[in-house]
Structures are given as C-alpha cells and as structure tokens.
Amino acid sequence: MTARPPSPSGPAGDSTEQQPGTTAAEPAARPGRGRAKASGTAPRRAAAPRTPAAPRTPAAPRQAGAPSAPGATEGGTGRPSASSPRAVRPAPLDPGDRQRLLDGTHHDPHALLGARPLPEGGVLFRALRPYAHAVTVVAGGGPEAGPGTGLHSEGDGLFAGVLPLDAVPEDYRLLVSYGDPGAPEVLEQHDPYRFLPALGEFDLHLIHEGRHERLWEALGAEPMTHGGVTGTRFTVWAPNARGVRVTGDFTCWNGTCYPMRSLGGSGVWELFVPGVGEGALYKFDIAGPDGAHSLRADPMARRTECPPATASIVTSSAYRWGDEEWMRRRAGRRVHQAPFSVYEVHPASWRPGLGYRQLAEQLPAYVKELGFTHVELMPVAEHPFGGSWGYQVTSYYAPTARLGTPDDFRYLVDALHREGIGVIVDWVPAHFPKDAWALARFDGTPLYEPADPRRAEHPDWGTLTFDYGRTEVRNFLVANAVYWCEEFHIDGLRVDAVASMLYLDYSREGGEWVPNRYGGRENLDAVAFLQEMNATVYRRCPGVVTIAEESTAWDGVTRPTHVTGPNGLGGLGFGLKWNMGWMHDSLGYMAHEPVHRKYHHHEMTFSMVYAYSENYVLPISHDEVVHGKGPLVNKMPGDWWQRRAGHRAYLGFMWAHPGKQLLFMGQEFAQGAEWSEAHGPEWWLMDDTYAAAGDHRGVRGLVRDLNHVYTAEPALWERDTDPSGFSWIEGDAAEDNVFAFLRLAADGSPLLCVSNFSPVVRRDYRLGVPSEPTGWQEVLNTDEARYGGSGVGNPDPLKPEASPWHGRRVSIQATLPPLATVWLRPA
Missing domain, CATH: 2.60.40.1180 (Golgi alpha-mannosidase II)
Incomplete structure (x- = not known):
C-alpha cells in the first residue's frame, strides 16, 4: 500500500475530527473540548503520540456536497493513461438515494456502492471517494480488465462505470488517485462494499433476544480476516438512527466515505473496512431521526484514547496469561468459607505516576507483605473526568488509557494472581454521564436511558440512569460484567450504588417519580437485571464473587435468585453485601x-x-x-x-x-x-x-x-x-x-x-x-x-x-x- 493521502484537515496522523457542517479548511473542534462539566467532561487537549498502527486503508476526507476536486476532467479521471480504458457511463443514481447516501442517512449503502451485474449485461462499479480525482477498477489483476478501467466522476466524490464483464470479479481493487492530477498519489484499496456482512444471523438473534453473553465479540470494532482480506468489522447498535457512518484517522476524520448498512430489524449497523487494523482511531457518525449528526465514541470500544481525547481505538489482545494455577484454585474455593481481607486502591493515585505495568512491579509485593487476600480497584473503566474517581463511566468495555493499554491491565491482574492475591473491580451500572459524544441520546433518542425524564435523570449526580427494562441495554450491562471476569480474569465485581437502582423514588420527592405497575416504589426492571447479571456471572465464571454496595434494608440482597423472600421477589443473588x-x-x-x-x-x-x-x-x-x-x-x-x-x-x-x-x-x-x-x-x-x-x-x-x-x-x-x-x-x-x-x-x-x-x-x-x-x-x-x-x-x-x-x-x-x-x- 502506498502512503496515505494528505489530510486537508491536518497532518497525517492527526486525530482532529470533522463535524457535519464544517469545511475541510475549517475543521471543527472535537467533542469534549472546553470546560469540565459536572457530568464528567474534562477539558480537551491534543492527543498524545501513539505507536504506529498496522497499515490502514486511507481515504482523504470530503464533505458531502462539496465541489469536485480542482483539475478533474468532465469524466473525473484527470489524465488517465492509455493503458486505463474508460468504462461506460452508467445511468445516474436516483436523486433521493444519492442524497441520502451523501447525507449519511441511507440504510443500505451496499445497494448503491460496490459492484453488481446489470440485467442488460456488464457489471456496474460505483465508489464513494471524496477528494479523489480518479478511481480505477482492477479486476483481480486478471486480463479481463487489463491494468485497470477508469470510472466516471458523478460529482461529490462518487465514481461509477459499467465494465464489460460477465460477472462480478471475486477479487477486485480500486486504484484511487489523490493530489496533483499530473503526478497523482495512487492508493490501492479493497472495496468495503463488495463484502457480505461479517456478523452472523445467530449473533443478531442473540442480540435481539438480549442473550448475547459475549456481546463484545459481536458489536464494536473487531479486527479480522473476512473473505480472505484483513481489516476491521465495525458494528454498532443504533436502532433509531437514520444512518450511521464510521470515521477515524483512516478517513482523516471525514465521515462521508464509509456509510454502514442496517442489518434488518436488529438495530445493528455493520461495515467491514479492509486495511484498517490495530491502533486505528475511530468514531461513529450517527444521523438521528431528525437528520442531525453527532460523532460518538463506540459504546463497545475495548480501548480508548487517553482523556481528554475521546476517540475509540481498534484493538485485540495478544496477552498470554500466567495465572492458570490461580484460576484453577479459585474455581474450587467457596468465598464465604475462606479468608477474605480486602485492600481498596485507587489505581491512579496509589503511587501517582505509575501505569498498570509499574503498579504490577510494586502493588502485589506490598499487598502480599500486608497479608491482604484481595485488592479492590476503584473503577478502571474509561471515564472522561478524573475527579469522578471512575464513577462516571463512558466506555464500559475499556480499561482507562490513563494507565496503559488493556493488555497492560491484564499484566497487572496477572501479577497479582501470581502472588496469590485476588482482584475485585468496582463496577458502575447505576448511572452514566451526559457527555454528548458518549451514551446519552446515543442514536438521537433516549436509548440507553429511559425516555421518561423522571426515570432517566439521576438527581444526586447530574447523570442518567440505564433503562434496565430494555432488552439490549440489559444485555449490554450483563455482558459487560461477564467481560471483565472472562477477558481480564477479574475475581469479583463490587457493584456501586445498588440502592439507587432498586428504588424508583431514590432521592426523589413526591411527584418526581413514577410507581411500578403494582403501584410500588421498587424498580422491578432493575431487580430483574441484577438477578440476571448475578446468575450469569456465577454460571459462567467459577469462583467469582459479586458484592453489592447497598445501604438500605432491602430484603434478600445475598439470597439466591430462585428463593422468594417476604417482599414477594426473588433474591438479588449477590455473594456479599457491604454492611453500611x-x-x-x-x-x-x-x-x-x-x-x-x-x-x-x-x-x-x-x-x-x-x-x-x-x-x-x-x-x-x-x-x-x-x-x-x-x-x-x-x-x-x-x-x-x-x-x-x-x-x-x-x-x-x-x-x-x-x-x-x-x-x-x-x-x-x-x-x-x-x-x-x-x-x-x-x-x-x-x-x-x-x-x-x-x-x-x-x-x-x-x-x-x-x-x-x-x-x-x-x-x-x-x-x-x-x-x-x-x-x-x-x-x-x-x-x-x-x-x-x-x-x-x-x-x-x-x-x-x-x-x-x-x-x-x-x-x-x-x-x-x-x-x-x-x-x-x-x-x-x-x-x-x-x-x-x-x-x-x-x-x-x-x-x-x-x-x-x-x-x-x-x-x-x-x-x-x-x-x-x-x-x-x-x-
């Protein structure tokens, strides 16, 4: 692959994102820049340098509707060589489809882009490459297309042409020309719109049913080989969006060129982008029901930029664990009949300045000398405002980047295990901040939070509560609990602020809350969620303990879920409860x-x-x-x-x-x-x-x-x-x-x-x-x-x-x- 195209919004590698409504010459400030808010947004600064990523498919950014690049001919090829024959100009796109495609509100861009045979013969190729001045199709390097066939410009970064082929080639590439037409920079790319969905029907079924217990393997950014091509599958749940596009440093933060497709009625949007790999920065450009766009961090991101930067990062783990003996012994231990003495730690300040790997060199030895059996880490999931101590989470699947990478965090857990010390993490499913780049009104509507503001607003912390009655939201949280235990070998989850979840009138006056269907104050949806979470974690993760921070006299916090108590409800199923x-x-x-x-x-x-x-x-x-x-x-x-x-x-x-x-x-x-x-x-x-x-x-x-x-x-x-x-x-x-x-x-x-x-x-x-x-x-x-x-x-x-x-x-x-x-x- 040749060098990436020059970015009109900054030097190559800069992660400045372009928001809808801005020009390439005037890139918008990224979400999160400005004063810290009570909801958790910290002031924004330039992203720190990062290690070079794996090769990624580059594409220069171009805002939908911008004029064609200077120097383009009527056909849009600049000065094609004699060895690049021209394709036949196809019939233009339906104006409505074209506008929705360019506006990022089309539910099925694969129906317009990519390659497909025509009834009258030939194969239609269409590509969306903003800022390119020429696109040439190379059909698998075979003789049927010669060295390449130039496509016609349709304006606004669209290129199309009909090639005299009997069928769509199994493997074709796009040669995309940027820069000076006289001396262009040509990039060879796989076309994302030639691939079938990389997410299976069974995954979609489980997501719809709210039973995908390894949800992080279905949603988010997953590096993979698909159809023999390496790249990253991007998937996101946004059921009320009119359209979703993926953007990142591999598009110079222009969202136009990679619209995603809607996978039926699942609410999931998907796109496989060839060439994008480990270390790529990305976000989702979501068009809400009103057509307004917002740039959103991935709710399922497994790695993020270091705050105050807010982009998600494509990642996969290469860590090799060394705690097999610990995990084997843990599975056979009954925590209620074993020593359990916990040292609670705020990782970022235990010894300020240490990252996960430096903590791993000091914390296990200190805890072992003092004889504690476990450490409890205050929340390590990513949070924008450090002063929240991690209790206002925006990225539930990503350990905070302040202290290192996800594998660095695995190294810390492994080091503690090898010294015979268990690891408990604080988990915060009770509320989340209102930051406009994160979960709040994610697809332009209340999605993770209830639609009724009397249930959505958390009066104590200026945050939002989760809609525990929504199948996909409950699945998001249950799978997250499993994720920390399975992916990071966590031995216990201390669940924060359980009381605020259990009562509909928690910190609310009369008239500020809505009773449940029986007229009571119990949040029955939250009860069902906690029961499912506990039952799932105990079933999947032998030896793990869940601990409730619950400050009221709620009956049966540590009672098994199948045993009904005096309140007529089954137990919540926690292993332990803080005795406040x-x-x-x-x-x-x-x-x-x-x-x-x-x-x-x-x-x-x-x-x-x-x-x-x-x-x-x-x-x-x-x-x-x-x-x-x-x-x-x-x-x-x-x-x-x-x-x-x-x-x-x-x-x-x-x-x-x-x-x-x-x-x-x-x-x-x-x-x-x-x-x-x-x-x-x-x-x-x-x-x-x-x-x-x-x-x-x-x-x-x-x-x-x-x-x-x-x-x-x-x-x-x-x-x-x-x-x-x-x-x-x-x-x-x-x-x-x-x-x-x-x-x-x-x-x-x-x-x-x-x-x-x-x-x-x-x-x-x-x-x-x-x-x-x-x-x-x-x-x-x-x-x-x-x-x-x-x-x-x-x-x-x-x-x-x-x-x-x-x-x-x-x-x-x-x-x-x-x-x-x-x-x-x-x-």
Whole structure:
C-alpha cells in the first residue's frame, strides 16, 4: 500500500475530527473540548503520540456536497493513461438515494456502492471517494480488465462505470488517485462494499433476544480476516438512527466515505473496512431521526484514547496469561468459607505516576507483605473526568488509557494472581454521564436511558440512569460484567450504588417519580437485571464473587435468585453485601469521648442482631475518608497517642467481627490527612527522616499481623455466615466500654476477642470462657509496644478458674490494655 493521502484537515496522523457542517479548511473542534462539566467532561487537549498502527486503508476526507476536486476532467479521471480504458457511463443514481447516501442517512449503502451485474449485461462499479480525482477498477489483476478501467466522476466524490464483464470479479481493487492530477498519489484499496456482512444471523438473534453473553465479540470494532482480506468489522447498535457512518484517522476524520448498512430489524449497523487494523482511531457518525449528526465514541470500544481525547481505538489482545494455577484454585474455593481481607486502591493515585505495568512491579509485593487476600480497584473503566474517581463511566468495555493499554491491565491482574492475591473491580451500572459524544441520546433518542425524564435523570449526580427494562441495554450491562471476569480474569465485581437502582423514588420527592405497575416504589426492571447479571456471572465464571454496595434494608440482597423472600421477589443473588449499618454505627461509637461511650454501647452490639441476615463485608472505604470526613485515625477522640490507640483497637475489633473486611489505602498506616486523588497516600509519613515515622510503621505492622493471624485462624472466617460461629461473652459492659466474644471454627476451636474502648487499664477482668481449653494465650494485642502501644498485656497463658461467670462454668482473669483489642486462643 502506498502512503496515505494528505489530510486537508491536518497532518497525517492527526486525530482532529470533522463535524457535519464544517469545511475541510475549517475543521471543527472535537467533542469534549472546553470546560469540565459536572457530568464528567474534562477539558480537551491534543492527543498524545501513539505507536504506529498496522497499515490502514486511507481515504482523504470530503464533505458531502462539496465541489469536485480542482483539475478533474468532465469524466473525473484527470489524465488517465492509455493503458486505463474508460468504462461506460452508467445511468445516474436516483436523486433521493444519492442524497441520502451523501447525507449519511441511507440504510443500505451496499445497494448503491460496490459492484453488481446489470440485467442488460456488464457489471456496474460505483465508489464513494471524496477528494479523489480518479478511481480505477482492477479486476483481480486478471486480463479481463487489463491494468485497470477508469470510472466516471458523478460529482461529490462518487465514481461509477459499467465494465464489460460477465460477472462480478471475486477479487477486485480500486486504484484511487489523490493530489496533483499530473503526478497523482495512487492508493490501492479493497472495496468495503463488495463484502457480505461479517456478523452472523445467530449473533443478531442473540442480540435481539438480549442473550448475547459475549456481546463484545459481536458489536464494536473487531479486527479480522473476512473473505480472505484483513481489516476491521465495525458494528454498532443504533436502532433509531437514520444512518450511521464510521470515521477515524483512516478517513482523516471525514465521515462521508464509509456509510454502514442496517442489518434488518436488529438495530445493528455493520461495515467491514479492509486495511484498517490495530491502533486505528475511530468514531461513529450517527444521523438521528431528525437528520442531525453527532460523532460518538463506540459504546463497545475495548480501548480508548487517553482523556481528554475521546476517540475509540481498534484493538485485540495478544496477552498470554500466567495465572492458570490461580484460576484453577479459585474455581474450587467457596468465598464465604475462606479468608477474605480486602485492600481498596485507587489505581491512579496509589503511587501517582505509575501505569498498570509499574503498579504490577510494586502493588502485589506490598499487598502480599500486608497479608491482604484481595485488592479492590476503584473503577478502571474509561471515564472522561478524573475527579469522578471512575464513577462516571463512558466506555464500559475499556480499561482507562490513563494507565496503559488493556493488555497492560491484564499484566497487572496477572501479577497479582501470581502472588496469590485476588482482584475485585468496582463496577458502575447505576448511572452514566451526559457527555454528548458518549451514551446519552446515543442514536438521537433516549436509548440507553429511559425516555421518561423522571426515570432517566439521576438527581444526586447530574447523570442518567440505564433503562434496565430494555432488552439490549440489559444485555449490554450483563455482558459487560461477564467481560471483565472472562477477558481480564477479574475475581469479583463490587457493584456501586445498588440502592439507587432498586428504588424508583431514590432521592426523589413526591411527584418526581413514577410507581411500578403494582403501584410500588421498587424498580422491578432493575431487580430483574441484577438477578440476571448475578446468575450469569456465577454460571459462567467459577469462583467469582459479586458484592453489592447497598445501604438500605432491602430484603434478600445475598439470597439466591430462585428463593422468594417476604417482599414477594426473588433474591438479588449477590455473594456479599457491604454492611453500611455496621460502618455507620461503629464509627459513630468511636467518635465519642470514652466517658460518653457508655451511652452509645448498643451501637457496637446492634450489628449482631442482623449479622446473619445477609453475607456481609465490613467496609472502611474511600467514601469514609473524603469530603470532609477525615481519615480513620482522626475520627478518634483524644491526643495523638489516644487517636492511634483507638485506630488500632478499632481495627482489631473489626477484623474479629463476623464478616469480611475492607480497608482503604492510607488507613493501614494511619495517615493524618484526608485522601486526595491528586496526591494519594502520604507515604512520606513512614520515611526515616520523619520524626513520627515509627508511629505510622507501627500501625502498618499491626495491619500486617491482623491479616496474617486472621488467615491462619479458621475461627475468624470459616463460619462467617453461620450464627453458630459466634457467641457473646460480654456484650453489656457499657460502664466499662468492654466487649468480649468468641469466634468458633467448624471443628469448634475458639478464638476469644476482647476490646477495651476506655483509656484505663482493667486488671483482673473476669470473663467466662469455654471449659475445654486448659489455658488461653495472647495471639494478638493492639497495645504492644511494636505497634506504638503502651505494652500492657498478658504475657503468660491465662488459666481457667472454677468460678462461674457470664453463664459459663469457668472463667479467666485477664488484663485489658487501654484503648486496645486483645485476641486469645487456647494455649
């Protein structure tokens, strides 16, 4: 292939897009340029240089209806050579068809372009090549057409001619001339309009039924070999569009030359473009029902430009995984009966400036040293506004390009797996931003969002909600959940803002919402979607867990979907649910001065009233350390020593409480500032040059030991969802600020947890214990000097005495350190 034609809108390789209504000399600004919006649009800058793409079919841009290129003859061939005979001029196109073709509103451009035999004999060839001054047909290099036959110009970039052939050649090419007619630049191209659809009927059937569980293989940009020719198949769902064209850097961002065809009543538009391959930038030029055009990023794009640029990128994976052993073990693990301790990470700010591959060199080792079993990554799907932390997604199938390529992200997941660490990602199906280049009114109508604005608008975030009742939208989201698990080996999906999906009146006043068909406030479509998503993920992806961030008392969040609850609905089918009630109550208790905690004692015990109503995760997440809430250590009252002691005691209580646990980055070493996505954790606090570095290293050392002891003690996780795995010893000592309980493994072996949330040492504190062990030994004490504590504890095993206490036949007398939690197990 010869060099690409010069671009009238910028130098070759520039990704400036031309919008409808602009001239080649005056290219429009790309969508997204300008001020950041609340909906998620960031200011736009020039795209960063990218690695050269595979050869692509070039075509100089030309706006529909623009005058013919200067220097063209009446026949449009410039100065054809003697070896290029002229074809017979065909009958002109129907004026209506011609105008729709040039306007990008024709549903079947293949009926007008390409090659077809005529009833009266010969084969009609027609091509749309804006800015070309000559097009010549070479019929497979065979002798029937000689070295090439020139087509006649029909104006507006259309070229046509009838060749004296008996049938359409199996393989023909177009020689397209650009530039100076006296010394043209000639490009040899396959004609996209000679190919049958590259998407099968079965795929279309599954899309129509909403059951295409690998939707990303049917829609979007798929590099492939089709009819013996390499290129890319472009497909997009836009059922209400009058027409769709694909444009990109391979057309110099002119949308005229590649109109797509509508595949029946499926709503899918398709075009195979030869020569376009890995790395090509593209968008869809969509004409809405009113004829207005908009340039749209591909909803199914698997790779995108780095924000604030917004184009989609053709991609395919060449990654070879090395986590076979992890995947095999994961499939046989029951998460409810296994250790599950999560370190929540904002990937872009954990260590600012690191990409996926650099994170892979540092994050796994850090997490493994601290003993966490999983990392949870805040949303990694592409989002235009970094300040949204990924919670306003525009490209659901593309890992953010800020940190690297999709294969770079695979490398990070693989590296974590090879260190024995699971990967959970935040997934955001509750809402999406209103950016005009993304999903909002995608085909000129409400498509991904409900048509009724009372259901479409999300009042809290200035975004749009999904239309969960629409078959194709539900399929888009269900397949997306499967996509992250299958394509990136993700081990869990934490589903954001589930409560906002479940209730039609969420954050809405009376008159601002529409009841369901039974007159209730439940969003039945969202319920059905979540049930289908969970059932599909668990069926297809063994060992994966789904986790709901759900802040209400909705019944059955982690109940199986086939089991009907008191609300008359089946369970939602999640594996785990964030325990927001425990988080709110326990942090409220810890915020009080110790002298006042006796009046709030129930806030630490109430969680056990409902602890087994769902399968819970205890979350101290990013939400609790932003927006003026301050870091965990600053929620504790008192001086610096007391705040750190309260921080440590609270973590000891949390790790022993029934349920899995999650801790946000920076809280593992008690950083004193609120988290900022611009700066990340305050790693300098542990630097030897910082006077109080030992204080922070001590807290981190405690978190490391909490995790390692937790993992080694089945009593702390083996019966997490079984009420028989927990027993109160002392839950009413409000005057003492003391809590004591047993955790029990499947074989009955116990672990005793005692928390003293007062700043005084309580010596000879009597606790009733099981009679079987002959002694109790400290296994962890948050007041140890190496953690920054005062060093008070029980160095020798505690011998049970035949003194009944707390309803038990024997008891021990323990020393309870100040503002501390102690774990004891049989000696």
